[in-house]
Amino acid sequence: MPRSPVGRETDRVDGRLKVTGAAEYSGDYRAPGLAHAHLVTSTIARGKVTGFDTAAALASPGVLRVHTAPNNPLRLYGITGQAAAFAETYIPMKSDEVHFHGQAIAMVVAETPEQARDAAALVTATYEVLQPRTSVTDEPRVPAGPTISGAPSSLNILAPGVGSIDAALAASDVVVEAEFHQNMQHHVAMEPHAVLAVWEGDDRVTLHAGAQIPSAYALGVSQRLGLPAPNVRLITKYVGGGFGARVVLWSDTPLAAAAARELGRPVRLVLTREQMFTLTGHRSHLTQTVRLGASRDGVLNALSHRSVAERPTTMSFTMTPAHSTSDALYRTPNLHVDARMAVLDIPGSRAMRGPNEAPGGFALETAMDELAVATGVDPVELRLRNYATTSPSTNLPWSSKHLDECYRVGAERFGWANRSATPRARVDGQWLYGTGMATAIYPAARRAGFAVGIRLREDDTAVVSTGVSDLGTGGATVVAISGADALGIPMQRITPEISDTYLPPGAPAVGSSNTHATVPLVVDAARNVIAELKRVAVTENGSPWQGADASDLRYERGILHGLGRSMTFGRLLAAIGSPGIYMESSPLLGAPIPGYVHHSFGAHFCEVRVNRFTGEARVTRFTTVADVGRVINAKAARSQLVGGVIFGIGHALLEENHLELSTGRLAGSTLADYLVPVNADIPDIDVHMLNRPDPLLTGPLGDGTEEVGTASLGARGLGEIGTVGSAAAVGNAVYNATGIRVHNVPITPDKLVEHL
Ligand code: MOS
Numbered sequence: 189m190p191r192s193p194v195g196r197e198t199d200r201v202d203g204r205l206k207v208t209g210a211a212e213y214s215g216d217y218r219a220p221g222l223a224h225a226h227l228v229t230s231t232i233a234r235g236k237v238t239g240f241d242t243a244a245a246l247a248s249p250g251v252l253r254v255h256t257a258p259n260n261p262l263r264l265y266g267i268t269g270q271a272a273a274f275a276e277t278y279i280p281m282k283s284d285e286v287h288f289h290g291q292a293i294a295m296v297v298a299e300t301p302e303q304a305r306d307a308a309a310l311v312t313a314t315y316e317v318l319q320p321r322t323s324v325t326d327e328p329r330v331p332a333g334p335t336i337s338g339a340p341s342s343l344n345i346l347a348p349g350v351g352s353i354d355a356a357l358a359a360s361d362v363v364v365e366a367e368f369h370q371n372m373q374h375h376v377a378m379e380p381h382a383v384l385a386v387w388e389g390d391d392r393v394t395l396h397a398g399a400q401i402p403s404a405y406a407l408g409v410s411q412r413l414g415l416p417a418p419n420v421r422l423i424t425k426y427v428g429g430g431f432g433a434r435v436v437l438w439s440d441t442p443l444a445a446a447a448a449r450e451l452g453r454p455v456r457l458v459l460t461r462e463q464m465f466t467l468t469g470h471r472s473h474l475t476q477t478v479r480l481g482a483s484r485d486g487v488l489n490a491l492s493h494r495s496v497a498e499r500p501t502t503m504s505f506t507m508t509p510a511h512s513t514s515d516a517l518y519r520t521p522n523l524h525v526d527a528r529m530a531v532l533d534i535p536g537s538r539a540m541r542g543p544n545e546a547p548g549g550f551a552l553e554t555a556m557d558e559l560a561v562a563t564g565v566d567p568v569e570l571r572l573r574n575y576a577t578t579s580p581s582t583n584l585p586w587s588s589k590h591l592d593e594c595y596r597v598g599a600e601r602f603g604w605a606n607r608s609a610t611p612r613a614r615v616d617g618q619w620l621y622g623t624g625m626a627t628a629i630y631p632a633a634r635r636a637g638f639a640v641g642i643r644l645r646e647d648d649t650a651v652v653s654t655g656v657s658d659l660g661t662g663g664a665t666v667v668a669i670s671g672a673d674a675l676g677i678p679m680q681r682i683t684p685e686i687s688d689t690y691l692p693p694g695a696p697a698v699g700s701s702n703t704h705a706t707v708p709l710v711v712d713a714a715r716n717v718i719a720e721l722k723r724v725a726v727t728e729n730g731s732p733w734q735g736a737d738a739s740d741l742r743y744e745r746g747i748l749h750g751l752g753r754s755m756t757f758g759r760l761l762a763a764i765g766s767p768g769i770y771m772e773s774s775p776l777l778g779a780p781i782p783g784y785v786h787h788s789f790g791a792h793f794c795e796v797r798v799n800r801f802t803g804e805a806r807v808t809r810f811t812t813v814a815d816v817g818r819v820i821n822a823k824a825a826r827s828q829l830v831g832g833v834i835f836g837i838g839h840a841l842l843e844e845n846h847l848e849l850s851t852g853r854l855a856g857s858t859l860a861d862y863l864v865p866v867n868a869d870i871p872d873i874d875v876h877m878l879n880r881p882d883p884l885l886t887g888p889l890g891d892g893t894e895e896v897g898t899a900s901l902g903a904r905g906l907g908e909i910g911t912v913g914s915a916a917a918v919g920n921a922v923y924n925a926t927g928i929r930v931h932n933v934p935i936t937p938d939k940l941v942e943h944l
Contacts, residue, residue: 192673194899195879197823201665201684202426202658211426214396215382219454222384223252225447226304227440227463228294228311230286233320233852234533237284237293237313244310245296250303252451254311256294257281262446264412267437271408274401276502276536279412280439286315287502288535289852290466292439297447297455320533320852324475324496332497332527333506335544336699337633339515341508341528343581347521353479356490356522360481364558368478368551369932371844372854373471374464374862375540379428381468382458383441385448392419393449397441398427400434401696402655406689408437413445424687430659432539433468435698436503440467462857465845469538472498472507473847474547478514478555481522486565488574490522493552499529503536509548512631513912515581516787517552518574523581534852539698541835542908545630546915550839550933553626553916557923567625567920568595568604568791579785587781587884588904590815591627591789594878598625598813601874602793611927619797620944621808624920626913628790628814632885632904635701636778639692640709642671642717643770648746648758650675652713653685656694656706661907662824663702669820670707673897674714676745692772700788700905703820707900708886709773714896716771718743721757725750728764743895786885788909790814792833796921803941805922807837811874812914817882817904825906829875832910838865839911840918841934877906 205211230237242254255262259281267275278285280292294311298304332341350356357363383397393413399405399422406422413420427434444457459467474497481490493514497507510525542549560567575592578585599605607623608614614621640654652671658664667684675682685691695705722738725731725748732753733741741750748755761768795809812833819825842863846855856862881902915933923929928943 192897192899193669193679194673195819195822198665198669198821200662200824201668213379213382213426213428214384214398215380215456215458217384217396219384219386221453223297223299223451223453223455224301224304225295225297225444225455225457226308227292227443228308229463229466230289230291230293232286232315232317233289234318235286236316237286238316239314240294241312245307248303248307248310250299251296251307252299253297253447254294255281255447258284261450263414264442264446265414267408267411271404271411273504274404274435275408275437276439277504278502280443288466288500288533290535290854292443292467295443295447297451322532322534322847322849322852324473324498324530326530329496329528329530330499332508332529335506335508335511337631339511341506342526343515343523345523350522353490353492353522353524357479357481357492360489361484362482362559362562364480364555364562366478366555366558366931368476370474370547371846372473373540373843374845375431375433375469376859376862376864377429377431377433380459380461381440381464383444384454384456385445386454387449390449391415393445394421394423395441395445396423398434399424400430400657400659400698402657402689403693405437409441409445412442422689424657427657427659430697431541432543436469436538438468461859465854465857466535469536470845471540471543472537474507474509476509476547476551478551480555480559482559482563484563486559486563486570486573488518488520491518491520492524494526496528496530498534498537499531500534500536501531503538505538507544509544509551512545512629512787513548513552516579517576517627517629519576519580534847535854542630542911545908545912546839549628549912550915553913554919554931557624557920558929566609568599571595571627582785584783584785587784587786588817588880588882589789590878590880594789594791594813594815597876598791598793598811601813601876602811604793611924618799618801620800620925621795621797622921622924623793623795624917624924625791625793626916626920628792628909628913630700630788630905630909630912632704632786632788633699633701634778634780634885635695635705636776637693638695638705638709638778639772639775640706640713641692641770641772642713643768644717644721644757644761645768646758646761646766648756649681649683650677651683651685652710653691654694654706654709655689655691656686656702657697658686659697661828662821663697665824666703666706666820667710670710670900673900674711676897700907700909704817704886704903704905705778707820707903709777711896711900712773712777713771716773717769718895720769720771721748724764724766724769725760730764731760781884784884788814788816788904788906790909792914792917794917794921796918796925798922798925798940800944803937803944805841805935805940807918808871810871812910813876813878814906814909815878815880816906816909817880817885818902819877819879820900820903825877826875828906829910830873832908833873833914834865834870835911836914837869837918839933840915844934
């Protein structure tokens, strides 16, 4: 009997292809007659293009076209309806208007990538320049719209008799108030944004491009190109990282597709690293203010969390850092959250790696550490004293919550009890060292409208199909694991088939929801295909059970049993002369369950050493304990959590980009000046998962008599939870080591050295 692969350490199904270089990413595909496009970007942030000089580019070798804005031959259009939420608000190169520094204003198409790039460098533009609005402290500020989950951007919950949050704070024994500022951060996925567009005639196009929500992306492309939705096929076979930068349909894919249509040849467009900084989104720069009011023993009486983030004129994304952090984490009778946005002429900002929760968690969990210091209560004990058993904003219970266990297990694994609460108490040669902790929280959502298909084949293998993207996270492997579990056959007999919009629409690879959205669909498709197997067994010629009742049959581990006979599904299919049978999951699966909220949780503990003379901070130990439901692939899950913690360390110590406020130009545009952690920055990270299933999130469960595996149910998101709170744990450890509290990340040496 095969052991279910669920919960075990499973290598990625595509691991070998990736490490040997055999996996083809979007920019690797070729097509006969391929031409290459290169973009020219604006050098002002706001105004109009008044003219171009394209003569030198047109005379350059191999050049086929020089498109300039405003441009009609490209035939690009607006995006409406549900796809508009995943698109920019302007039409690329349609008008002479410039909305941000680094916007595409011209495109060269040539025989080779080098010819296109060289000719693009020869294109110059003249402008009518307006002063850009660039700072989140600028007016006008607008209230943020509702959050992605539909919650209002502003919330004010007051205990009976309390007039305002300010009154609640004023009535508290201890008040902590802190303001936080952080600069822009970038997704910096390893794979550059690349697209290959191949047309059949001028009304059908196949695209190879990375996308996190392929169905929404293809729908957006179809509208941009003025085509019926089914005429766009998107293949996202291998993707080298998403982190939020591949959710939105940016200008690159529509421009490449339009260039190919206009030229009548396939076109490939690969953005430069510099272009990715302005054309594919970033995390908003923002300010946050957190105020905590508590009793002398640290019990919260009031919590207020306000933020101001960017609203670039080309985007509709809502940034709400207090949501799913301050509105969800601690019990408090008085709660106020408020998100505002400043309308700015800057490159589009979008969700990035725990989009709201990572910056929101840094602010809240830093302020909680300050409350621990102010009250003298141990940081872990402080969090347990304010532990919420129902959501503070909605009062609903969680489908599953074991955060208290995360604190206890994490403190034990890390050796938290040995710490000194006194700052600057520990010295080792040149190094001051200390420890810090923080909580992690990330929302989980059920997702409806997606599907999985399973085909049982006469060779006793099964194909599990869904249009989901695997961003490098192990999504294809999860499909194989859950297919093997549900059908009760070894993983070697499962072929996962993903990453193509011709397949059933796959769950979005966003919001840490891919696994818990996909796995129940696999189980349901298995249930349906087994029912179909029984149906053909009793109806088809050649079946030993023809004429019997389907209820006499039982499916178990790839074999149909009944009336004293047994046959594998493959042999039955061969007997009835069928190459395979195919069924999909039921369409309504994944609708919300009223009455519950869903989050993943975790606790981070770390040790940081700060050099007394240079102010350099090094993370030397890290323990993360995560409550992420049932673990499907222990190996990939650990990698996801480690990756999240590394993002957190980058957030705390390294990652930022500066915007030149007078011009709206991003100062950093390469991986030499935008720093992310490298191996030398990262200690061995101790990750532990509680592995407690969340059956309500992924249910409804069967009654236990089902023929399909149910072991795969109960997963919950873990893609982003590691990055929430981890930066605060680092900052809190820096405080414990040095006595210096830094509110404006990253905590670079200059912010420490003058106070050491
Ligand atoms: Mo994620 S930041 O939801 O792609």
